[in-house]
Amino acid sequence: MYDVVIIGKGPAGTSSSLYTIRANLKTLVIGKDDSAIRKAGKIDNYFGFSNTISGEFLLQEGEKQASRLGVEILDDEVISVEKDDFFKVMTARETYVSKAVLLATGQPQVKAKLENLAEFEGKGVSYCTTCDGFFYNNLKVGVLGFKDYAIHEAVELETYTKDITIYTNGRELLLSDKFKDQAGRFKVNSKPLLKLDGGDFLQRIFFNDGTSEDIEGLFVAYDSASSLDFARKLGIVADGNSIVVDKYQQTNLDGLFAAGDCTGSFKQISTAVGQGAMAGRKIIEYVRSL
Numbered sequence: 001m002y003d004v005v006i007i008g009k010g011p012a013g014t015s016s017s018l019y020t021i022r023a024n025l026k027t028l029v030i031g032k033d034d035s036a037i038r039k040a041g042k043i044d045n046y047f048g049f050s051n052t053i054s055g056e057f058l059l060q061e062g063e064k065q066a067s068r069l070g071v072e073i074l075d076d077e078v079i080s081v082e083k084d085d086f087f088k089v090m091t092a093r094e095t096y097v098s099k100a101v102l103l104a105t106g107q108p109q110v111k112a113k114l115e116n117l118a119e120f121e122g123k124g125v126s127y128c129t130t131c132d133g134f135f136y137n138n139l140k141v142g143v144l145g146f147k148d149y150a151i152h153e154a155v156e157l158e159t160y161t162k163d164i165t166i167y168t169n170g171r172e173l174l175l176s177d178k179f180k181d182q183a184g185r186f187k188v189n190s191k192p193l194l195k196l197d198g199g200d201f202l203q204r205i206f207f208n209d210g211t212s213e214d215i216e217g218l219f220v221a222y223d224s225a226s227s228l229d230f231a232r233k234l235g236i237v238a239d240g241n242s243i244v245v246d247k248y249q250q251t252n253l254d255g256l257f258a259a260g261d262c263t264g265s266f267k268q269i270s271t272a273v274g275q276g277a278m279a280g281r282k283i284i285e286y287v288r289s290l
């Protein structure tokens with residue numbers, strides 16, 4: 001059992017871990033190697049460096065610092081976060097249990113470009129199987145995605161319907177061994193997608209080659225799950241693409257915190273580092289209060 005699992009190893013997540021580990025909280029950081037600052041070749045507006053630095057350099061130094069202090073850092077992708085008595089943070093390989101969780105996954109991933117996607121949101125298009133799967137009992141549904149996260153969502157939907165197609169939008173399925181086995185249960189359509197169509201509700205999905213298929217629901221689980229996807233499932237308040245937090249970075253769910261770009265703040269390293277620090281401090285208080 002961890003005191004805290006931090007999802008994301010960008011400036012927000014790593015900064016927070018420096019506080020929690022130095023307060024002797026058992027701290028695990030899980031993140032992939034695609035922080036926004038990896039794309040920043042030159043950084044001149046972050047305190048403390050007399051010469052221009054690269055985002056890559058800053059990330060590496062932050063990770064070394066956290067490791068030196070005892071933070072466990074895992075290169076992996078989180079697929080799901082659940083809460084009963086404690087939090088369960090799931091990757092394709094393992095489930096990690098913790099008392100608190102910090103969401104620090106940066107800005108949501110760019111979603112698939114698909115005509116009319118937004119128009120059918122709430123009318124056949126959903127981003128949350130836990131919230132909406134029930135409404136698709138025995139109906140024909142699709143999951144839009146090509147990675148573990150998409151298969152995880154399809155497995156959740158099996159409670160409600162067996163007629164499930166994975167639409168990869170022209171991508172190869174990119175799956176870990178665990179999810180490769182499970183994917184075999186679903187139909188897979190890998191044609192590039194063109195648009196959604198219907199009346200008051202979604203009825204059809206069109207492909208670039210002019211063909212179409214009838215569907216009644218489409219669950220979007222494209223690329224990796226973001227903080228926003230986790231938040232939706234946990235019933236966390238969000239405002240557009242941003243997770244709503246108070247001034248201590250707490251969400252409306254006890255023990256769940258968010259920091260950095262996923263909160264829609266001023267998207268800068270200094271803000272992410274500051275929010276991570278504040279979240280760290282509050283997580284320490286929270287864990288000690290249990």
Ligand SMILES: Cc1cc2nc3c(=O)[nH]c(=O)nc-3n(C[C@H](O)[C@H](O)[C@H](O)COP(=O)(O)OP(=O)(O)OC[C@H]3O[C@@H](n4cnc5c(N)ncnc54)[C@H](O)[C@@H]3O)c2cc1C
Pocket residue numbers: 007008009010011012013030031032033034035036037038039040041042043044045046076077078079104105106107224225226227259260261262266267268269270272
């Ligand atoms: C090109 C570019 C240049 C920039 N230049 C500057 C600059 O000069 N100065 C400045 O202050 N800011 C700059 N920024 C902004 C800055 O990079 C961000 O504000 C900052 O990185 C936000 O930190 P974060 O920790 O919130 O998110 P990120 O740094 O994006 O980190 C998010 C972390 O979450 C991980 N993650 C996401 N999903 C999952 C998942 N499902 N499972 C596990 N891990 C996951 C990612 O892999 C990553 O480790 C720049 C951004 C870009 C894109």
